[in-house]
Amino acid sequence: MLNSLYTRLALGLFVLLIAVGLVYTFVSTMSLREYYASVNQELNRDLARHLVSDRNLVDEGRLDQKALKTLFERYMTINPSIEIYLLDTEGKILAYSADPGKIKRNSVSMAPIHKLLDDMEAYPVLGDDPRSHDRQKVFSVTPVPSAQNTEGYLYVVLRGEEYDSVEMMAREGHFITMSAWAMGASLVFGLIAGLAAFRLLTRRLTRLTRIVEQFEQGEPGTGNDARLRWSDEGSRSGDEIDYLGVTFDRMADRIALQIEQLREKDTLRRRLVAQVSHDLRTPLASMQGYVESLRMKRDRLSPDEQAQFLDIALEEGRRLSHLVDELFELAALEAREKQPRLEPFAPAELIHDVAQKHGPEAARKGIELKVIGDPALPMVLGDLGMTERVLDNLIRNALEYSPEKAEVELHLAQTEAGLKVVVSDSGPGIAEQDLPHVFDPLYRGDNRETPGHAGLGLAIARRIMDMQGGAISVCNRDSGGAAFEIVLPFQPKANASQ
Template identity: 45%
Template sequence: MLKTLYSRLALTLFLLLCAVGVLFIQLIGHSATMYQQEVVQKLNRELADHIVDEYSLIQGRQINREALDQLFHHLMVINPSIELYLLDEQGLVLGYSAPEGKVKRAQVALEPIRQFMESNAPYPLEGDDPRNLAGQKAFSVAPIFDGEQTQGYLYIILGGEQFDHVMAMLGQSYILDSSLQVFLIALAVALIGGLLVFAVLTRRLRQLGNIMRQYGNGQQQDDATLRYPRRSNDEIDRLGQQFNAMADRISEHVGELKRVDSLRREMVANISHDLRTPLTTLRGYLETLDLKHDQLTEQEQRQYLQTALSHSKRLGIMVEELFELARLDSCESVIYAEPFSMCELVQDVAQKYQLRAQERSISLEASLNPETPPVYGDIAMMQRVLENLLENGLRHTPAGGAVRIRVDVDSGNVVVQVADTGCGIPEEDIPHVFERFYQRDSSHYDADNAGLGLAIVWRILELHGSAIQVHSKPQQGTIFLFRLPL
């Protein structure tokens, strides 16, 4: 029942209104009583003074019984709600206008009497009620003098037992009942209004909760209906916008995971295919050598062995590149980084491939800017980048062509460019050249190429915070370009 925020708010409002109602009724009752006593006490403040001036209640320290009885008789006829008490100077009760056995106090405290006789006394001021050992009531009092000496006090309780009975009857009157009913109706209206307001305020929370529940139940995560619409800029709206941002990130990550999983499946399929082909061929030639060793000529045996070695070499290159790519994928940053000269590194790598280029009748040229400052990175990784780019250029450049490598400085970066005059890359294939196991010409079998060289280049440059660009035109050549900060 109390599992929702709305039900808890409704219960809290109900209990709060009940508490306010009880407190308000008690406060109104207490305030009305105090106000009544204040009015009565102010109106009858000089009542005791007038009576003392009119009647000689104490003469020669003796009670004037005749005057006292006469006074009690007159006041009982005129105003039976008040009670008169004759006190001595210590507050002892000497006489009273009450039946025998009603008076329970033998003495009245004098401190309220002294406060009453001061001109700045606060109202209502309550004194001891002789008929109630624990009660206090509004009163009027006047000192009785014999000459200049106080002989006692005339102490008047302004709201006696009859007054209490009348007030109790008024408490059950129609007016008070009607007022209480009006107050209860007002509380009920306030409760209903509060519930409606809470319903409006929590409606957006319920909407956000429904969106979250539908999103968590696995509905289409990129569905626009599963996003919280922005209406204002309060706390609920900011919470909804945070959910939208979280949902977008989750959807993005889920899409990335799907893409990675698809790439993984494709990579496994490519690895299986690329491993199975040379392994099958290698096994076939070796089995042929084993079964027909006596029937094959020496030249055929040598040819079969060279073919088996070629496929074995291809397997070795593929396994080596796979391990290298796996190692690069496990890295989050470059570990062994140091400043080095890119020109010197390019010159060393170019000399290493010079002989291979000459064997293929390809011109290998290096253009180096001598003013190129050092760069910061892993020199072994950058050497692998240059080697893979040169191997790629030499592999796709026909005899008589050229491969050029250039190092220059541009806008605070060292720019490395590897260009060839080979067959080029069709425009639709350019976005895929850095994918793993990608070979543009699938019909051409190359034992020295496993389709991982450019993927390794991409990953190494990514670890160095750089990216590689490709510019190519079919039958005109290809340019690979990357930048490293000084």
């Protein structure tokens, strides 16, 4: 419970409100003090002047010391919150109404006095408190003549020691109680409001957590996945939580699709292993059978029969070696251990070279191998060796499945997608149900009367074309036979200009 996001948010809100309450109390206390000081000074700004004029402190231009003493005694009784001081022009204290034992200054600073006298509405102006070395208080001041017929000042501290004592008692009593109640009420209200807001926010996060947990406990990609989705919840506000939920839905769909693809690949892998095992076992069993027969019947076999047995075993060995080489080549391409080296080359020149290489084989079978198309085609971008490997495989298959006295044609053409090369044979063609699987490794068609496809050559060809950014496809010709088409991209113009 303590580890939940809601609990942590609640604790964080509580600490934050306490801190805000303390800061608010401090700021409000300081502001109130300054406000009360301004009000007090504004209300009593003429107090010193009234005292001088009302109490007749000045008689014939001279300060009446007797009237001043009477003033001190009376106001200490009538208004004990003020303290009256008589200053000379330098700020030295000449007389006062306070207890002599509590006076700690002999003089006060004249800067605040001059500031207030220059601007009687500059509130609050704080002056030195004679009862303290560092404390300052609001005051009222007026110039008066001194006994030496020079100007002095009547300096009235408006919040004297008695006022401070009473204020301290009030603050410790009623003010603290009211502040505590106000702070407590604000804290409780803010906490309740914050918890309600956090509940509204974390409720959506809780739903998202439930969706994630169900996805974790389920089996995505099985076809009958009935997991919850954020987009089905109905509350779409477009904020970060909603974005997170929608993103998780997309991620979950992608993971489910990848799991399904992995299952399909695993199924294909198992089938490939089974087919490879069968194709490897067949030539091995044939080789083993003929070698054992040769060993057991060597004395009863003629030299021609022995040579025939050895030729068959050798042919099966070559077939087995070729299949193993293709397996290693396909594995290297799938693992991207073998990467194409793309470079521009002339396609017509490559086609004629490959056709010339397979000319003797075509001549032995009485097949005419023709190259049709414009030889002045633009440069294409691809791996020369890999492209030659694809063409070798297609031409070899075409020669294998074409009857004697037939034709195998290589058509070159320029399209918007790039260079198109079509290898057409005159064989029986491919069954329609087998066409989508022609490029699958070791695929064998159901119709065994036709040659069909069994091996890895076409799977290697498709992988090579994909790695070069090209394409390969197959279809049956209307006139009979199959037509394999490859497309290679032309060299970009920017590269050509270089």
